[in-house]
Amino acid sequence: MHPLAPRRRGCSLLEQVSAMKFKLQKQQKETVRGYLFVLPVVALLFFFSFYPLLRTVYLSFFKVNLASINRMSFIGWKNYESLFTRPTPAFFSQILTATFLYVFGSVAGQIGFGFIVAYLLQQKFIKGREIFRALIILPWVVSGIIIAISWRFMYEPRLGVLNYVLTLLGAQSLPTWLNDERLVMACLIVANIWHGMAFSFIIQTSGLHSISEDIIEAAMVDGASAFQRLTLITLPLMRPFLVLNLILTSMATVNSFDLIYAMTNGGPLFRTEVISVHMYHRAFDFGHLGEGSAVATIILLLNLVLTIFYMRINRGQEQGGEL
């Protein structure tokens, strides 16, 4: 429609134009005001998150040493080359393998136990549910460094609780836990499941809340057994929550550092040298900031893949109206 066509009665063209102008000015003012309000947070994110993120990728092509951080020389892909070709710790057979084992074990355990405990606590007859929940969530709110200390105390070969219990049970040769290269990864995974399981527990609890009781009751009336109700109704309905949980926990585990660093520092024999710990060693123990940045870039890529998955699923769920 022509903008001048619907003239309101008793209102000159000039008045209309000036009113429109006024509105436009007001809109512009609002836009400026809006940006002023978000400016501080954007500035903070730019300087302390976005810029360093790009600079990590940039630095990965330079030779920079911790001792002289201002002297940088461009060396192309050399950092990646030395990273991939170093025999010990070998990047693929040791670091990535350790990372994969750690992530896989932690994620499977956290989601598995998170779901089971959430499901058990969801049963109607449970009393004191709130207290149980608070106790289960507790390890999650404690600093990773304290978690590491607690578990080192548990695993301690001479004073630890675990070996004490084993002696009581009559064990002859006692394991050395964190010093045993075959056991160390399992020990770390157990500690990490213990620490992070609460997050899965919370997601799965809110998922179970979202399932209407009518469906379960209808299935009961139809004669479905408890096992059938779980596998044919609850689990399929929980799928979006399980997938969300899977991706968020995987990301968190790939990026986790405190627990491993304080418990084993990557040892013994690089058995627990996961990618995050390796980045730290390269950059701050050996002082090769450039090579550390190369490792960080790979970590970034891993995160990117998981983020894309996450966004896809989020979008799919919004369209499907679930969650």
Add this chain to the structure above:
Amino acid sequence: MNTTRHRLVQVVTYTLVIIWVVFTITPLYWLLSSTFKPTLEAIGYPPTLVPKNPTLGNFKLLFTAARFNFKSYGTSMVISLGAMCINLTVATSAGYGLSRIKFKGKNIVMTTILLFQMVPVLATLIPLYQTFSRLGLYNTRLGLMLIYATQTAPMNTWLLKGYFDTIPYAIEEAAQIDGLSRIQTLFRIAMPIAAPGLSASAIFAFFRAWNEYMIAMTMTSTVRPYTVELYRFIGEQGDVDWSLLGTAAFVAILPIFVLFSFFQKYFIIGMSGGAIKS
């Protein structure tokens, strides 16, 4: 028949839950109970489940210990509170703006802020170290405050935007007609009403900063938060004084336990990154 089976299900369920709870509590209990044991008992054999000779002497020892700097709690407190203040200032401003003001590109700004939630700190650590060394922010409380404030900024901006959305705008509009500016309405009207949302964000920001270890270790040499002190305590080879270490951990956990027991719900909202809203 049916009732006995039902009984059995109940017993099994309770047993499994209690097993998990015991598993959850044991490691922390073990460490923290050594707080109240004399050193010899804490490292003695056989281990005691309940302190045989309960003592508060470890707190006194911790205060004067040569191997643990008691001041590090103060450093952590200052850093965490500082990070919390910076974080709340920027997140309140942005949350309010995004909730109340219609402007071009708002959706893009909001999505971008949310995307930063996904940035792993690990991948920004090396450049931050370099930049901080150059700018003189290395080994300063301010440096850590700024990084910690940034970490929780996306989450808290969204949290507060969501909270402001639930407050009817009519009150503020009336105040604006009465001649208050936007900033004045924010301070005098919106913020008091949004107090629960603000405290949730504050707790979250404080708590993340209080528990952080990796950045603190990298960015400081002498200005050490307690997490770094704790690591130095166990990092040193040789005999670890477990009762003193347990005491140090106990003091560190105390503020978190107090906050957690009062604000459990807020913790869950904050820590789950908005993935769940319950």
